[in-house]
Amino acid sequence: MSIQASAVTYTKAGPDLAKVLTNTKFDIDLSKIKPTQVVVKALGTPINPSDVVQVLGVYPSPPKFQQLGNDSDVKYAIGGNEGVFKVVAVGNDVADYKVGDWVIPKLPSFGTWRTHAIADVTEDPFIKVSSDDDSAIDLNEAATISINPSTAFQLIETYNDWKQGDWIIANAGNSQVNQYLIQIAKIYSINTILIIRSGKQNETELKNELKKLGATLVFNDEEIKAPNFIKELPELTSNGNVRLALNSVGDETVAILIDALSQDGTLITYGASGGNKKISYDSTAQLFKNITTKAYWLTKNTKANPQLKVDTINKLLKLYQNKVIQSPTFNKAKFDQSQDLAQLVLHSISSTTGKQVIVYE
Numbered sequence: 001m002s003i004q005a006s007a008v009t010y011t012k013a014g015p016d017l018a019k020v021l022t023n024t025k026f027d028i029d030l031s032k033i034k035p036t037q038v039v040v041k042a043l044g045t046p047i048n049p050s051d052v053v054q055v056l057g058v059y060p061s062p063p064k065f066q067q068l069g070n071d072s073d074v075k076y077a078i079g080g081n082e083g084v085f086k087v088v089a090v091g092n093d094v095a096d097y098k099v100g101d102w103v104i105p106k107l108p109s110f111g112t113w114r115t116h117a118i119a120d121v122t123e124d125p126f127i128k129v130s131s132d133d134d135s136a137i138d139l140n141e142a143a144t145i146s147i148n149p150s151t152a153f154q155l156i157e158t159y160n161d162w163k164q165g166d167w168i169i170a171n172a173g174n175s176q177v178n179q180y181l182i183q184i185a186k187i188y189s190i191n192t193i194l195i196i197r198s199g200k201q202n203e204t205e206l207k208n209e210l211k212k213l214g215a216t217l218v219f220n221d222e223e224i225k226a227p228n229f230i231k232e233l234p235e236l237t238s239n240g241n242v243r244l245a246l247n248s249v250g251d252e253t254v255a256i257l258i259d260a261l262s263q264d265g266t267l268i269t270y271g272a273s274g275g276n277k278k279i280s281y282d283s284t285a286q287l288f289k290n291i292t293t294k295a296y297w298l299t300k301n302t303k304a305n306p307q308l309k310v311d312t313i314n315k316l317l318k319l320y321q322n323k324v325i326q327s328p329t330f331n332k333a334k335f336d337q338s339q340d341l342a343q344l345v346l347h348s349i350s351s352t353t354g355k356q357v358i359v360y361e
Contacts, residue, residue: 001029001030001031002029002030004027005027006025006026006114006337007024007026007078008023008024008078008342009024009068009076011076011077013077014057015056017055017056017346020055021055023340023341023342029069029070030089033118035091035092036091037091037118038087038091038118039090039116039118040086040087040116040119042085042116042117043084043086043142043143044142044143044332045080045084045143045357046082046143046147046330047080047356047357047358048082048147050081051081051113052349054081061108061299062109063077063109063111064109066078066111069118070118078110078111078114079112079345080112081299082105082112082146083112084102084103084129084145085104085117086101086132087099100133101128101130102128102131102142103128104129104145104313106126107302107309108303110125115335115341124306127310136320137320137321139359140330141320141327143357144176144355144357145316147298148176150313151270152180153312153315154298155181155270157312162188162189162190164189165240166190166191166242166244167236167242168191168243168246169193169194169195169244169260170192170194170195170247171221171248173196174206176328177248177270179210179213180325182194182210182213183213183214183325184319186214187319191235192217193215193218193242193260194219195224195253196210196220198221200220217233221252221256224253224256225256230256230259230260242262244265245266245267247269247270247271248271248273249272250272250278254267254279255280257281258281259282259285261291262289263289264290264292265289266293269293330357331354331357333357333358333359334359334360334361336360344358
């Protein structure tokens, strides 16, 4: 039996995505599967900003070049770093996976924008998250568990001595990471302040939605930059300990984050969605409050310590199963074999209606 498959591939990164990304079709001959190999079928693969900048060639994590089917020796870079797959065939020596298991790639650069993949289990390529039998988590949760909720969880796990009533403040308040962060923080009895961009038409609705998810306070960037705004918040004036500030934008709100931090607080930069900008703030805050600034990058953490990623996923699975966190909404782009997968990915990248996840029929 042969499976007809598709992948969104490229041979060289570049700025024109329409020219760089190609829909490459290939076959997988199941009779040629090696004893230690498994074949997986895509169920859902998100389109993340980091995936796009990797294709553009500006992401510091290079893609992995690999062959697609059984026979071709040509190797391609395959777009995408996140997604959930179902095992559809296993080699004779495979004991840890069975047909129907739901798995996610353990390491970055697996190449998730494809309908099928062959993987060798000796390389320990996957983390099992569910199966057709137990339905531990749903497709929405499984497809998006690897990056944003893992980032949020690890940012909070940076500390192991949180005290009830401690605070976190973050810019890019309505980002996917922060929507998970406020839910996880609530479990730890940590208060959160989110900063969203001003001028949004649905600002009141957005603030209410974030508070329903668990945010303590939500302000726009115009409100919060008023003189002494943070220092005069009633919730903070009575010994409110703002231990952690999270920056994923790199704009003028960084100075506000620093100003909000309490004595011995920490600023962590984990993204740069605002582009290549300089971060600036009053140096006396660092001097007199003993502020620490550091970076966080999930990809680097995972490569350095793959077991940390496994542990993070297993802890998140329990939170999902206990219904104490939920996935933010996203838009599904449905794919069937009559479509050009690369064109669907390009359309999803250009969409302005929020996070896109390709689901495969």
